[in-house]
Amino acid sequence: MKKLSVYLRSFRLECILGPLFKLLEASFELIVxxxxxxxxxxxxxSRHIGYxxxxxxxxxxxxxxxxxxxxxxxxxxxxxxxxFSAKLRHVLMAHIQTFSYQDLDAQGLSxxxxxxxxxxxxxxxxxxxGLRLLLRxxxxxxxSMVMAFTxxxxxxxxxxxxxxVLCAIVFSILxxxxxxxxxxxxQLDSVTASTRENLSGxxxxxxxxxxxxxxxxFERRNQxxxxxxxxxxxxxxxxNPVTYAVINVSVxxxxxxxxxRVDAGSLSQxxxxxxxxxxxxxxxxxxKMANLIILLTKAAACGDRIAGVLSVQPSMRxxxxxxxxxxxxxxxxxxxxxxxxxxxxSLNHVSFYAHSGQTIGIIGGxxxxxxxxxxxxxxxxxxxxxxxxxxxxxxxxxxxxxxxxRIAVVPQKAVLFAxxxxxxxxxxxxxxxxxxxxxxxxxxxxxxxxxxKPLGLDEPVEQGGRNFxxxxxxxxxxxxxxxxxxxxxxxxxxxxxxxxxxxASLRRAIRLMDNRPTTFIVSQRAASVRFSDLILVLxxxxxxGIGTHDELLQSCTVxxxxxxxxxxxxxxxx
Numbered sequence: 001m002k003k004l005s006v007y008l009r010s011f012r013l014e015c016i017l018g019p020l021f022k023l024l025e026a027s028f029e030l031i032v033x034x035x036x037x038x039x040x041x042x043x044x045x046s047r048h049i050g051y052x053x054x055x056x057x058x059x060x061x062x063x064x065x066x067x068x069x070x071x072x073x074x075x076x077x078x079x080x081x082x083x084f085s086a087k088l089r090h091v092l093m094a095h096i097q098t099f100s101y102q103d104l105d106a107q108g109l110s111x112x113x114x115x116x117x118x119x120x121x122x123x124x125x126x127x128x129x130g131l132r133l134l135l136r137x138x139x140x141x142x143x144s145m146v147m148a149f150t151x152x153x154x155x156x157x158x159x160x161x162x163x164x165v166l167c168a169i170v171f172s173i174l175x176x177x178x179x180x181x182x183x184x185x186x187q188l189d190s191v192t193a194s195t196r197e198n199l200s201g202x203x204x205x206x207x208x209x210x211x212x213x214x215x216x217x218f219e220r221r222n223q224x225x226x227x228x229x230x231x232x233x234x235x236x237x238x239x240n241p242v243t244y245a246v247i248n249v250s251v252x253x254x255x256x257x258x259x260x261r262v263d264a265g266s267l268s269q270x271x272x273x274x275x276x277x278x279x280x281x282x283x284x285x286x287x288k289m290a291n292l293i294i295l296l297t298k299a300a301a302c303g304d305r306i307a308g309v310l311s312v313q314p315s316m317r318x319x320x321x322x323x324x325x326x327x328x329x330x331x332x333x334x335x336x337x338x339x340x341x342x343x344x345x346s347l348n349h350v351s352f353y354a355h356s357g358q359t360i361g362i363i364g365g366x367x368x369x370x371x372x373x374x375x376x377x378x379x380x381x382x383x384x385x386x387x388x389x390x391x392x393x394x395x396x397x398x399x400x401x402x403x404x405x406r407i408a409v410v411p412q413k414a415v416l417f418a419x420x421x422x423x424x425x426x427x428x429x430x431x432x433x434x435x436x437x438x439x440x441x442x443x444x445x446x447x448x449x450x451x452x453k454p455l456g457l458d459e460p461v462e463q464g465g466r467n468f469x470x471x472x473x474x475x476x477x478x479x480x481x482x483x484x485x486x487x488x489x490x491x492x493x494x495x496x497x498x499x500x501x502x503x504a505s506l507r508r509a510i511r512l513m514d515n516r517p518t519t520f521i522v523s524q525r526a527a528s529v530r531f532s533d534l535i536l537v538l539x540x541x542x543x544x545g546i547g548t549h550d551e552l553l554q555s556c557t558v559x560x561x562x563x564x565x566x567x568x569x570x571x572x573x574x
Contacts, residue, residue: 003303003307004088004123004306004307007084007087008084008127011079011083011084014076014080014083015076015131017072017073018073018077018080018131018132019131019132019136020073021069021070021072021073021076022069022070022073022131022132022135023135024066024069025066025069025070026140026143028065028069029062029066029281030140030144030281031062032062032277033147033274033275033277034147034274035055035058035059036059036273036274037268037270037273037274038055038270039051039052039055039056039270040268040269040273041268041269043055077127077128077129077131077132078128080131081125081128081131082128084123084124084127085123088120088306089116089120091310092115092120092306092310095309095310096116099314100315100380100381100382101380101381102315102316102339102340102381102382103312103314103315107309107312108189109196110189110192110193111192111193111309113192114185114188114192115305115309118192118302119185119303119305119306120302122298122299122302123299123302123303123306125295125299126296126298126300126302126303129296130292130296133288133292134292136285137286137288137289137292138289140281140282140285141281141285141286142163144159144278144281145159145163145278147274147278148275151274152261152267152271152275154257154261155254155257155258155261155267156275158253158254159278159282161250162247162282163286166243166282166286169239169243170239170289173235173236173238173239173290174290176235177235177236177297178297180228180231180232181232181294181297182301183228184225184228184229184232185298185305187224187225188225190221190225191218191221191225194217194221195218198218236294239287240287243286243287244283247279247282247286251276251279251280254275254279255276258271259272315382316400317396318399318400319396319397321398321399322398322402323390323392323398323402324392325391325392326406327356327391327487328391328406328486328487328488328518329354329355329356329389329392330353330354330388330389330390330518330520331353331354331388331389332350332351332352332353332388333351333388334349334350334385334386334387335350335376335385335388336348336349336350336383336384336385336386337372337376337381337382338384339381344541345384346369346372346541347376348541348542349386349542350373350536351543352534352536352543352546354518354520355518355533356487357517357518358518358519359507359511359521359531359532359534360518360519360520360521360532360533360534360536361521361528361530361532361534361536362520362521362523362538363523363524363529363535363536363537363538364524364538364539364544365524365539365562367540368538368539368540368541369541370492370493371492371493372541373536373538374409374492374520374522375492377407377488377520378407378490379396379400379403390406390488391406406487406488407486407487407489407490408428408482408486408488408489408490409481410474410478410490410491411477412496414465414470414473414474414476414477414494414497415464416461416464416468416473416476417461418463419460419461420455420457420458420459420460421449421450421453421457421459421476422437422457422458424476425437425441425476425479426483428440428479428482428484429483429485432483436483437457437483440479440480440482440483441479443479443482443506443509443510444475444482444506445475445498445502445505445506445509446475446476446478446479449468449472449475449476471497471498471499473497474495474496474497474498475498475502478491478495478506482510485517486517487517487518488518488519488520489510489517489518489520490522491519491520491521491522491523492522493522493523493524494522495528496524500527503525503528507531524562525566526559526563526566527566529549530549530563531549532549533548535547535549535552537556537559537562539558544556544558545558
């Protein structure tokens with residue numbers, strides 16, 4: 001939590017004024033029992049109505065000023081807490097954006113989502129309540145004890161004993177529950193992960209009739225979380241009744257001792273009432289402080305988890321150079337790549353040369369390493385050995401922003417964002433004109449989508465593009481990439497939802513582009529890569545063959561099997 005306090009520096013004034021106004025409110029609260037004592041001892045016996053009215057007006061004034069102080073303190077505390085959480089979210093999001101795909105795989109997306117939402121919300125609540133009560137509650141507790149000593153030293157000794165006993169109870173319970181709350185937050189990650197998996201894979205679950213099995217799996221995780229929360233809650237719940245019991249016993253002792261002192265003439269009835277009021281204030285404030293410490297304990301646990309993410313250094317170092325050339329050439333030199341904790345490498349000793357403007361087809365079975373290969377070009381992952389040259393320079397030496405500015409990637413899963421078709425296309429190039437957008441749509445065979453929509457480019461897009469078919473989403477994501485006018489275009493199995501005629505028209509349009517990019521087409525269709533200038537055939541991470549379509553039909557067994565298994569189907573579909 002200490003590491004996160006740096007983000008509160010921008011709100012120093014609020015962090016000072018909030019507690020100060022709370023202390024001002026507490027000071028007025030400590031005066032109230034003395035006024036009540038004065039009314040009982042002076043106003044009521046003498047039946048001095050004017051005096052009683054003046055004292056009551058004084059109480060109302062103290063209450064009004066205290067209310068104003070409390071509202072002002074809460075304003076400053078809320079301003080600091082919300083500003084702190086907003087800044088922390090911004091910093092955390094910016095830090096996560098520096099992670100490579102390997103870092104994201106290692107951290108886990110569900111964990112990062114929990115840190116970004118639930119954990120930061122708990123830290124925000126901790127900061128808010130801490131600024132309001134962290135100083136106020138101890139001030140009132142010890143202030144009440146001091147005020148009790150000003151009334152009667154012998155009775156005030158009861159306050160000393162009560163405060164010592166209550167502090168022992170509170171901190172013992174907190175010492176036990178702190179690690180339990182940390183484990184609860186860890187289990188919450190597991191429940192979040194299960195929820196995310198079920199929502200993202202709901203179609204697969206239904207297709208294989210696995211709903212009941214996943215419900216039982218989720219219930220097991222949820223029940224474990226419930227048991228952990230109940231275990232921590234039972235111990236925490238013991239705090240209120242125990243503290244109430246201690247306070248009630250102390251009130252009995254206080255009244256007994258006060259009665260003896262009144263009978264001896266050492267105390268007045270009003271002073272006894274004031275002492276009881278101070279004991280009541282201690283009860284209220286200690287319960288507040290106990291709940292506050294529980295909240296701060298949870299906030300500290302969440303803060304440590306957030307700080308843990310912020311302390312993770314990106315495994316991918318930033319390059320510092322910019323290539324002199326700008327032709328879109330790509331060279332793989334003996335490249336191997338393995339994922340973290342994987343049993344074997346996903347790519348092994350891959351070497352080829354893609355000249356500027358060439359079309360490179362990449363084909364192979366599922367899990368052969370096709371996507372892994374193209375993900376190395378924009379440096380989503382780093383190679384384990386060998387090197388990749390773009391425009392004659394190692395990608396690890398090029399600034400990532402500069403490298404990715406030259407590359408447009410259309411991933412396997414078409415991703416559209418909530419907004420409009422226009423706003424989605426402008427992700428490719430924010431400065432593109434309407435004619436540029438229409439040209440890209442035409443090349444991507446997506447112009448008919450715009451014409452069929454009443455609002456054209458301004459047609460709304462739901463999150464994930466749910467209001468478009470799979471083929472429409474793919475064509476729009478390809479158009480977004482073409483708007484960028486990249487030097488290198490990567491189509492990672494991005495035409496799988498397109499029919500053969502549309503796929504062929506798309507490839508023809510890309511070949512006829514004025515600024516023809518070096519294009520990588522990843523596909524399991526032989527028809528999609530057969531006219532490529534160079535075809536790489538991958539088999540279990542190894543290059544099984546490399547050459548043109550005709551050459552591979554003569555020399556590569558794997559390519560022959562793929563082609564002949566599909567030739568009849570392609571012929572059937574015309």
